[in-house]
Each structure stands twice: as C-alpha cells, then as structure tokens.
C-alpha cells in the first residue's frame with residue numbers, strides 16, 4: 001500500500017519510522033511518504049492560511065496549496081501504479097476532522113485494501129471546503145473523526161488511523177492470528193490477559209487459565225468479553241441494549 005501524508009509539520013509523522021509500521025516501510029509492505037504542504041505554496045511567504053470569510057476567530061487553510069500538493073501526489077501515484085495495476089480505483093483521500101464520520105475498525109478494515117491512501121492533515125480551523133469539492137473529482141474523499149474531541153490538527157489522528165489501517169495490511173503483523181482476537185475484531189471488547197508469574201504481589205492468575213483445558217479457557221474468555229462489553233460498551237452489543245444484568 002502506498003500512503004502519502006500532507007502536513008505543515010512533517011516531523012510530527014516521524015513516529016511512522018518506528019516499530020511495526022517502520023519495519024513494514026523498510027520491508028516494502030508500506031510505501032509511506034510525508035509531504036510538507038509549504039513546498040506547494042506559490043508566494044515567497046509560503047502562505048498556507050488566511051482569515052475566514054464571514055468572520056470568526058482563527059484562520060482557514062487556503063485551497064490552492066492543497067490542490068497543488070494533491071495533484072502532484074495523484075499523478076505520481078498513477079504513474080507508479082500504471083505498469084501493474086489496471087486503471088484501478090481512485091486513491092482514497094482520508095481527512096481527519098472533528099466533523100467527520102466515526103472512524104471504526106470496520107473502516108480501518110475497508111481502507112486496508114486500498115492501493116493508495118492520501119492523508120490530509122489540516123490545522124487551524126480547517127481547510128477551505130472547496131478543496132474537498134474539488135478533490136471529489138479525483139479521489140474517494142473520506143472525512144473521518146476519531147471521536148468527539150478537538151485536537152490542534154489532524155497529525156495525531158492521522159498517526160492513529162495509519163497505524164490502525166497499516167497493521168491490517170497482509171504481512172505487516174507477523175502472526176495474523178493476533179489480529180483475530182482483538183477488541184472490536186469480533187464486535188466485542190477483548191478478554192483480560194495474564195502472564196508469568198502466576199502469583200504476583202498476592203494476586204493469582206484465574207485458575208481456568210492454568211487448567212490446560214482449552215475448551216474451558218475459550219468459554220471463560222468469551223464470557224469475559226461479554227461481561228466487559230456489557231459493563232464498558234453496552235452500545236456495542238447487538239439487539240436489546242437493556243439486556244438484564246448478568247445473573
């Protein structure tokens with residue numbers, strides 16, 4: 001998967017050089033490129049923002065630098081893909097924003113199959129809306145939120161989304177088994193985990209986990225998932241949310 005990230009703070013994305021995603025880049029599984037939006041400004045002050053029409057506090061990001069940056073990426077992506085992929089789907093333009101649809105595991109799963117992901121990290125009060133209208137002609141535009149809170153820009157959310165998506169690309173996680181029993185992969189929160197020592201500061205590992213009875217362990221773990229989901233995220237449970245409490 002090719003991932004291009006556009007930002008005025010390229011250094012913010014240095015975390016993508018580390019750990020699992022960093023290894024996937026070095027292994028060639030993820031082709032991640034970071035672009036400085038200011039490289040696509042056309043004035044000597046390298047202006048990326050201006051005051052909002054209609055007044056109000058803060059500044060708005062100008063559309064032209066974004067269009068120039070995204071055009072260059074779309075062309076480069078198409079050229080890089082041309083020899084192998086037929087005229088494939090349009091690149092996905094992923095825009096972290098508090099006004100987006102909720103980014104969830106199902107969205108990460110869907111986007112992990114994209115050939116080309118372009119992530120636009122806004123700052124200030126956001127990007128001129130006309131940029132997204134223009135981008136719709138060239139990209140599959142996805143405005144997505146991580147949750148109902150506001151950051152100072154899209155970079156932190158971009159890191160989270162790229163990790164959530166990138167780790168699902170085949171080969172990135174060594175043992176695909178570990179992707180199966182994760183929170184949200186089966187619609188429930190994950191069960192509690194334990195490791196050595198079996199007795200720690202007077203606290204014991206649940207006996208069932210030491211029993212060697214794989215059937216009992218699986219049943220106990222599923223019960224724990226249900227109990228945790230009911231207690232912490234009843235909204236994830238299918239059907240009647242007012243299910244009676246556990247007996």
Ligand SMILES: NCc1ccc(-c2ccccc2)nc1
Nearest residue numbers: 096097122146147151153154
């Ligand atoms: N829901 C997480 C999230 C994502 C993006 C932003 C953001 C803030 C300012 C400018 C551009 C994006 N804030 C929160």
